[in-house]
Amino acid sequence: MNNQSSQAANGLKQADAKAFESAFSRGDYPRALKAANALVQRSPDSPQVHEWQANALGRLEQLDEAVEAMQRAVELVKEPSADHRLKLAQYQVLAGKAARAVEVLESVVADEPENVVALAWLSRAYHQLGQNSRGLEVNDRLMSLDDRHEEGLLWRSRILDQLSRHDETMDTLWKLQEVNPKRVGVHNHIASLFTKEGDYDEAEGHFYREVELDPANGKVHSNLWMTSHYNPAYSGADLFRMAVEWDRQFGERSSLGRASTERDVGKRLRVGLLSGGFRMHPVGQMILPALQSLPADQFELMFYSSNQYIDKLTQSMQVMALRWQSIEGLSDGQLDQKIREDEIDILIDLNGAGDGSRYRTLTREPAPLIVKWVGGLVDTTGLESVDYLLSDHIETPVGVDDRYTEKLIRLPDDYICYHIPRHAPDCNALPALTNGYITFGCLNNPAKLSAPLLEEWATLLHEVPNSKLLLRGIQFESERFRNKITATFTGHGISEDRLLLEGPAKHAEFLETYQRIDIALDTWPYSGGLTTCESLLMGVPVVTRTGPTFAGRHSATHLVNAGLPELVTDSWEDFRARVKELVADLPNLAVIRAALRTILLDSPVCDGPRFASHLTTALRAIWQRHCEGKAPEALSFRKSGAARFADEEAPVKLALAAPGQGVDWQLESPVLAVDNGAVLASRPDARELLGSGRVVMLSFDPAGKMETVDHLAQYGEIQHFPYTALGNGQPATLYMGEEVEPTSLPPVDSEDDVEAHEIPSIALDSVEGLPAIDVLALDARHDSLGILQHASEALKNTLAVQAGVVLEPASEQHPDFSNVQSLMRKQGFRFHCFVGEKKKSWFPDDMAIEPRMASEVESVEALFIPGHERMRSLSEAQRVRFAFILHAIFGAKDVAFRILNEMDGGLAAQYLESERLVKVSDESECVAAVSAIDEEDTIAGELEKLMSEAY
Structure with a gap:
């Protein structure tokens, strides 16, 4: 230069x-x-x-x-x-x-x-x-x-x-x-x-x-x-x-307007989760089981953490994340831009207005749909930008919609799903039995100890002589605060010796506090949430009086959904009366304590897959409505899981995300699956099968196992026939009893206390106009032999039969393996494999060990497929159909691959790649390796030959 x-x-x-x-x-x-x-x-x-x-x-x-x-x-x-x-x-x-x-x-x-x-x-x-x-x-x-x-x-x-x-x-x-x-x-x-x-x-x-x-x-x-x-x-x-x-x-509207993403009802939805509680925190503990059970083929999860905390619960969430980002250093505008760039379809806020709040980002409308769930969920957000609020029928009963700026999604059970911490201590015996007095307790945040509440508790303590009250929380480490609470109670005539005031502790020790409490008293007007779940986990019943807002009904929904509605009251008189009823019957209170953890664990409050199913329905329903260009509207669930928008007459009919790029099965018509005993309809993946549009079901339900199939009908075509059996066409007998699973076969033990009910049965061969059955599934608790004996015409074009069989039959009517196999062979089928089993445990039902060991196999599910001669007669369209059935319904991907490979090696290679079973670099090598396998050399083939020789 x-x-x-x-x-x-x-x-x-x-x-x-x-x-x-x-x-x-x-x-x-x-x-x-x-x-x-x-x-x-x-x-x-x-x-x-x-x-x-x-x-x-x-x-x-x-x-x-x-x-x-x-x-x-x-x-x-x-x-x-x-x-x-x-x-x-x-x-x-x-x-x-x-x-x-x-x-x-x-x-x-x-x-x-x-x-x-x-x-x-x-x-x-x-x-x-x-x-x-x-x-x-x-x-x-x-x-x-x-x-x-x-x-x-x-x-x-x-x-x-x-x-x-x-x-x-x-x-x-x-x-x-x-x-x-x-x-x-x-x-x-x-x-x-x-x-x-x-x-x-x-x-x-x-x-x-x-x-x-x-x-x-x-x-x-x-x-x-x-x-x-x-x-x-x-x-x-x-x-x-x-x-x-x-x-x-304070709301800030973006000059870009509401964010927009591709409106496709059948796409995999990108869901953003915004919170500072992705850790051992009330938010983390109330969403983890649901998120873990969300179907990965329907959603991609993007986590935006408003802090940098990481613990074991955080790590459990990080494995589910398509992307995880701490957004602590981002301004409201930058976070808005980030969410837009990430093309979030549905943004779920889990912060609320409290700690870590990003309300100003929400008001900028960074996603096509914004939903409020958990995390500072005390009432309406008041934000025009928030479209929906996830609730339930207890938190938001009929008549409160005008107090919410959002449209309410009323889930059929609880609006949360509780994660049980691994360090939860064991439940113990009722303390009152050894103490000689009742210990009431409340481990809620002392911020909820309002003056009217303390006065009501003092009245209760007067009405239950010699009782004590245990309170624990961060604030009680302060002598000044302890003195303040003590003075409040002494002012109401309750002596200091009846109060047990304790400071904070690590979570395991905190939970151990419940081992000294007989009955938990809920706070008002802001009720307990996580603490109510923890109290039930530790065997301590909680009595609540509902408050005027969403925040005042947390305990109510947890109790109702745990099957304890009698513990929910609407006045202080009822509140004290309910508490005193528990106090008056200590033996019953001891029984409640022993059973309460099991009751909670078996309830919807802790059922992650159930909650995830409903959450899937909710998110896909509101997305589908958005794609149709309709404004948000309230969505209410029935207990069955079916959901309906307030402005529509019928339950919503949902489209699920289409499978990833893979084999185009090109089925001429949907697969017809018929089952007896609601075998297929009660499968966890029934929704996905119906939602694919490639499977329709006829479900005969002799024992009324499923109250309704509304929750499945919103995804595809299914017909349900409760208290009707497949059989020989003559009336059948249904045996029911407390200690006996409902069955249409004579009980094994004649001493069982059972009731007999007559139900109709239908012979498949007598049904006129019945389309070709592709799949038949039979429950071992019903008359499979009678069904098969009267279905020879109906099964002429059937491609798979799943039959429950008893390994040690108690009578000739029970479907043992040899009799079922003999009938199937006569109709051109051969045994392929077992696809499931049911075991019996001889431990008592109330045994504390989880899970209880069950070693005796009572029954198995046997899969029968067309025999060799029948396979040779199948058309190419039937072979594709059969491959799809093996793939989608029975997970027999190896056989599905083989069938495709015999028809089209390229199609088979595409199948392997789409299922991530193998990376095929040389199609000819792959085909040659597979075609060298002879059908007679398979394990199933050897077993078939052995069985043939036995007859």
Whole structure:
């Protein structure tokens, strides 16, 4: 470069440097960034210009880019100073990369042990990682150097709060306020502590002082709204108005409008989950079983975590994630952009208005559909942008829809699904039997201990002489708070010796507290949620009085769905009466305690697959409606699982996501599957089979195993015939009893107390106009032999028969393997394999071991397929049909492949690849290897020959 060019370049650099400094100093950060970018282009090896670029990016909240720019600046310095490294770490912390920041900050502190700024940021980084004990150690070092360091005090207060050191947190905040009376966030934090103490008036005072300091801070208003649900002074109407007003005052509408993705009813839906509770937290514990059971072929899950905490429950969720991202460092606008770029179809908010809230992102409408579920779910969000709210018929009974800005999705059971922690202690015997007195207990957040509630509990304690009350929570580590609660009760005439007030504990120890409680008392007007599930898990019944909002009915829905509706009351008189009924019958209370965990585990409250099935229906239904161009509408489920929109007459008919790219089966018509005993209809994948459009079912249900098939009819064609059997056409007898599974075969044990009921039976050969049956499934508890003896014509074109057979038949009527096989052979079928078995356990039903060992095989499901001669007579269309049946219904993919390979080697290779069974690089090699297998050499073939020789 000549001198003139060099001078010109230097002149440009100086101009850009002045432009940067001028723009940055006056707060014009976009112009400053433009100048910094120009400097980086001209002087890419200059640490200074990269640092300037990082500073501009940081002010614009482009924090990931700021980290990259500052990282480059540090790398370009031969020996970066502590200040350079500190700035890098600061940007890393702000960008949600606390783990990386810790390494850098530790190096700074190692070089400069008394660098209080570095210590403050290091304590913050550990806090953001959830490593609060380590963060406190660092903060202690900082306080020993400067006990009035403002940033140090701020993060100390948050660390102590997370460590459940209530009074120390409050003392730290008072000191921070002395240091800087106008520090934003301090009054908000103090307000949250007063809320935890049930001092709602004092809390409100601090919330309003925070608003004076920071009027535009919508999070303070949302915190105030959230905590107002604890306060009995607020009505449901008051809280609704506050929610709607928040949206009007603080909502941000994006100039891009509502996000849009491809409207395809049959696509795999991309679902975004937004929360700070993807861990051992009420949110994580109430969604994990449902998410684990969601069908992967229907949904892709994208997790947006508003913090950086990771524990074992987090790891259980991460394995389900298509993508996992901590969004702690993203602004509301950046998160909006991120969700749009990820093309989320349905965004589910699991934060609410409380900690970690991203309401302003939601108001920007970053996804075509937005749903509220769990996580700060206390009432309506009040946000116009939120389309649906996941609820149930107990949380939101008929008549409350006008108090919600969202359309309600009323699930058929509970609106949550409880995850049982592995460290749950065993249940114990009823404490009252040895204590000689009743111990009431409440382990809910003491923030829910409203003054009217404590007065009612005092009345109850008077009415149950000698009883005690055990309360436990973070706040009770404070002597001041303990004295306050004690004074409240003594003011109502309850002596201090009847109160057991205990501070926080690790979760396993916390659960052990229930081993000292006989009856749990629920809080009001904000009821228990997770604690109610935990109480039932530990065998302790919970009595609740419903409150005026969604938050006041959490316990009600958990109790009703656990089969305990009698514990739900609507007045204090009924509440006390129900408690005293339990107290009056201690032997019965002891029985309840022994059975309660089993009752809970067997209920919908803990049934992940059941919940996931309903959630799948809900999400695909609202998506389908969206694709049809219809506005959101309330969706209500029947107990069967069928769902109907409020503006439609019939249950919704759903389209499921089509299978991935694979074999196009080209079936001329759907496969007709007929079963006796609801064998196929009760399969876990019945919904998917019907939803594929390639299977229709006729289900005969002699014992009424399925109350309805409405939940399946919304996916495809199925006809259900309850209390009707396949058979010989003559009336059949159904035997029913408490200790006997319903059967149409004479009971094995004549001493069983059974009732006989006559039901109709239908002979398949007598049914006129019956289409060709492709699959027949028979339950071993019914007359399979009679069915097969009267189905020779109906089964002429059948391709597969699944027959339940008894291995040790008690009479000639019971379908043992040899008799069933003989009938099947006469009709041109051969035995292929066993596809299932049922075992009997001789341990008592109430045995504590889970699972109870069951070693004796009672019956098996045998699969029969066309024999060799019959196979040779099948047309090509029938062979494709048969391959599909083996693939989709019986999972016999090897045989399905073989049939396809005999017809078309290319098609067979495509099948292998689509099923990820093998990566075929040379089709001819694959075909040659398979065609060398002779049918007679298979295990099934050998067994068939042996059986033939036996006859």
